[in-house]
Amino acid sequence: xxxxxxxxxxxxxxxxxxxxxxxxxxxxxxxxxxxxxxxxxxxxxxxxxxxxxxxxxxxxxxxxxxxxxxxxxxxxxxxxxxxxxxxxxxxxxxxxxxxxxxxxxxxxxxxxxxxxxxxxxxxxxxxxxxxxxxxxxxxxxxxxxxxxxxxxxxxxxxxxxxxxxxxxxxxxxxxxxxxxxxxxxxxxxxxxxxxxxxxxxxxxxxxxxxxxxxxxxxxxxxxxxxxxxxxxxxxxxxxxxxxxxxxxxxxxxxxxxxxxxxxxxxxxxxxxxxxxxxxxxxxxxxxxxxxxxxxxxxxxxxxxxxxxxxxxxxxxxxx
Amino acid sequence: xxxxxxxxxxxxxxxxxxxxxxxxxxxxxxxxxxxxxxxxxxxxxxxxxxxxxxxxxxxxxxxxxxxxxxxxxxxxxxxxxxxxxxxxxxxxxxxxxxxxxxxxxxxxxxxxxxxxxxxxxxxxxxxxxxxxxxxxxxxxxxxxxxxxxxxxxxxxxxxxxxxxxxxxxxxxxxxxxxxxxxxxxxxxxxxxxxxxxxxxxxxxxxxxxxxxxxxxxxxxxxxxxxxxxxxxxxxxxxxxxxxxxxxxxxxxxxxxxxxxxxxxxxxxxxxxxxxxxxxxxxxxxxxxxxxxxxxxxxxxxxxxxxxxxxxxxxxxxxxxxxxxxxxxxxxxxxxxxxxxxxxxxxxxxxxxxxxxx
Numbered sequence: 001x002x003x004x005x006x007x008x009x010x011x012x013x014x015x016x017x018x019x020x021x022x023x024x025x026x027x028x029x030x031x032x033x034x035x036x037x038x039x040x041x042x043x044x045x046x047x048x049x050x051x052x053x054x055x056x057x058x059x060x061x062x063x064x065x066x067x068x069x070x071x072x073x074x075x076x077x078x079x080x081x082x083x084x085x086x087x088x089x090x091x092x093x094x095x096x097x098x099x100x101x102x103x104x105x106x107x108x109x110x111x112x113x114x115x116x117x118x119x120x121x122x123x124x125x126x127x128x129x130x131x132x133x134x135x136x137x138x139x140x141x142x143x144x145x146x147x148x149x150x151x152x153x154x155x156x157x158x159x160x161x162x163x164x165x166x167x168x169x170x171x172x173x174x175x176x177x178x179x180x181x182x183x184x185x186x187x188x189x190x191x192x193x194x195x196x197x198x199x200x201x202x203x204x205x206x207x208x209x210x211x212x213x214x215x216x217x218x219x220x221x222x223x224x225x226x227x228x229x230x231x232x233x234x235x236x237x238x239x240x241x242x243x244x245x246x247x248x249x250x251x252x253x254x255x256x257x258x259x260x261x262x263x264x265x266x267x268x269x270x271x272x273x274x275x276x277x278x279x280x281x282x283x284x285x286x287x288x289x290x291x292x293x294x295x296x297x298x299x300x301x302x303x304x305x306x307x308x309x310x311x312x313x314x315x316x317x318x319x
Numbered sequence: 320x321x322x323x324x325x326x327x328x329x330x331x332x333x334x335x336x337x338x339x340x341x342x343x344x345x346x347x348x349x350x351x352x353x354x355x356x357x358x359x360x361x362x363x364x365x366x367x368x369x370x371x372x373x374x375x376x377x378x379x380x381x382x383x384x385x386x387x388x389x390x391x392x393x394x395x396x397x398x399x400x401x402x403x404x405x406x407x408x409x410x411x412x413x414x415x416x417x418x419x420x421x422x423x424x425x426x427x428x429x430x431x432x433x434x435x436x437x438x439x440x441x442x443x444x445x446x447x448x449x450x451x452x453x454x455x456x457x458x459x460x461x462x463x464x465x466x467x468x469x470x471x472x473x474x475x476x477x478x479x480x481x482x483x484x485x486x487x488x489x490x491x492x493x494x495x496x497x498x499x500x501x502x503x504x505x506x507x508x509x510x511x512x513x514x515x516x517x518x519x520x521x522x523x524x525x526x527x528x529x530x531x532x533x534x535x536x537x538x539x540x541x542x543x544x545x546x547x548x549x550x551x552x553x554x555x556x557x558x559x560x561x562x563x564x565x566x567x568x569x570x571x572x573x574x575x576x577x578x579x580x581x582x583x584x585x586x587x588x589x590x591x592x593x594x595x596x597x598x599x600x601x602x603x604x605x606x607x608x609x610x611x612x613x614x615x616x617x618x619x620x621x622x623x624x625x626x627x628x629x630x631x632x633x634x635x636x637x638x639x640x641x642x643x644x645x646x647x648x649x650x651x652x653x654x655x656x657x658x659x660x661x662x663x664x665x666x667x668x669x670x671x672x673x674x675x676x
Contacts, residue, residue, distance in 0.1 A: 066517055067517035068513050068515045068516060070517075136532065144537070168481065170537060250486070250525055257517065257518075268523075276523070276525060277486075277515055279390055280487060280488025280514050281389060281515075282389045282392070
């Protein structure tokens with residue numbers, strides 16, 4: 001320690017006066033570069049999407065005709081698919097992630113914590129195409145042969161929600177895609193939740209326990225309020241991944257440009273539509289419509305992130 | 320227009336990469352060492368095999384990037400490659416506009432494959448009309464009277480038909496939908512023929528592989544794949560009724576029959592889609608894969624070398640093609656192709672590039 005101190009003191013004062021501003025300039029340049037990059041991407045997307053937006057106007061967002069032969073394009077089906085699959089992923093992913101993070105930080109015996117944490121990190125590192133293949137070859141048959149027939153028989157007739165679980169048990173479709181996405185986002189959300197739960201000062205938790213609070217009450221009244229920003233951030237990270245995920249979804253969603261009430265029917269998402277069709281898209285309007293899809297995804301992501309910021313800001317104010 | 324050009328450039332950069340651009344640069348072509356082509360995925364295995372044999376014989380290397388037919392057309396228009404390849408032929412006007420020459424290189428067939436418990440490959444018989452209605456979703460059960468009528472000997476279950484189609488744009492889809500448009504008025508009116516269409520029913524799989532795995536997965540499904548793919552995976556191919564009224568199986572022989580019956584002489588710019596061809600033995604969903612080169616190339620020596628390569632393949636590659644379950648072009652067609660080379664492909668001074676010295 002003292003060696004470093006001596007070195008700093010002994011250093012010629014001049015070197016810092018040149019290097020510090022240079023360092024600041026370089027870091028500022030990098031930071032601005034990121035901002036510029038986002039704007040450049042947005043600009044390129046708008047320029048590329050312009051012919052399609054000019055041709056179709058708002059009907060691009062409100063119709064579900066996706067017909068390369070007649071060159072009429074509407075993005076409603078992929079938008080619907082993107083939102084629904086992400087919603088399913090969040091509905092399943094958030095509670096499970098919360099449970100895992102809670103168990104690892106509060107309840108698990110010490111010897112089990114590390115293996116679970118490592119397993120979660122490992123899951124996060126698996127490339128998405130592996131999830132896709134696993135989904136198609138393992139999960140889809142399981143759903144088609146076991147889960148979906150049972151659900152269709154037992155829930156398919158219920159009023160209101162029955163229609164969500166009707167149709168033939170294909171094993172591929174929106175529900176399967178949502179399930180795969182849930183499995184993919186769980187490691188992300190869990191890792192962030194676990195990390196932020198761990199930074200809660202032990203003193204606060206122990207005080208609550210000392211007052212006779214249960215684990216759940218400590219979680220609800222001490223840990224969650226303390227870590228709100230981090231938890232929401234982790235969820236947003238997962239949602240971002242779910243919205244943009246391409247390969248795994250393409251494998252299992254069935255890639256059909258239709259809007260179906262039933263979750264068991266095939267659908268499409270924005271990113272998998274682009275991945276499927278961009279290579280062979282011929283003609284200005286077709287290519288431009290696919291870029292417009294990209295722009296829509298960009299805007300959706302911005303809205304989600306912006307919404308999260310607003311929500312956080314409101315929470316801060318209420319506190 | 321500008322946007323389109325930018326797009327082409329972007330695609331070129333993204334797909335081919337810098338290395339290819341370096342290798343393919345025209346100019347110092349005193350001895351052509353490397354040829355660059357890009358396009359259709361369907362003929363890729365046979366081009367690769369030919370290229371390997373050709374390199375061993377002549378030392379000339381062929382780089383073929385299987386980026387898809389649409390990509391192949393874009394690349395050759397942008398002149399980033401020496402030749403493009405497409406499963407769907409360009410129309411004579413399009414060729415004229417882009418200054419391109421087109422010729423068929425290899426043939427194959429598209430085969431409907433069904434997965435139905437108790438039905439063996441080659442047992443199910445369909446007509447084009449019924450196939451179109453299955454894909455339109457109007458015939459949606461296997462025990463539909465129209466299917467039963469064609470298959471009195473089969474015990475067809477009361478099972479829903481799950482239609483499988485390609486989710487990516489594809490030359491295979493083009494050939495298939497072209498056939499359906501020819502045999503079904505409803506299909507032509509409502510859907511049409513293209514590399515990607517607005518499918519009224521079913522599930523989309525990516526690539527032949529995707530369609531095949533969905534068909535294998537789902538009992539009661541029907542899809543369409545390249546012949547080689549159906550054969551190598553032992554899939555449940557169907558018999559189809561051809562224009563002459565006979566039920567035929569997809570084989571080398573029936574593909575060749577379709578090509579032989581075709582009227583190449585009047586096909587301007589070799590615009591020929593071999594679907595629904597006359598002939599007692601013709602397989603109705605046959606298609607050729609095409610090569611595109613510039614009429615007045617800026618890199619004449621490269622293009623000349625491309626012609627040499629395909630000339631060699633026409634005359635020496637039949638066996639290799641057959642081994643991979645492709646169908647080589649009949650010699651009568653090859654003769655026409657080489658005549659067309661001589662007439663329309665010119666060097667910078669206006670001299671024909673073919674026959675090559």
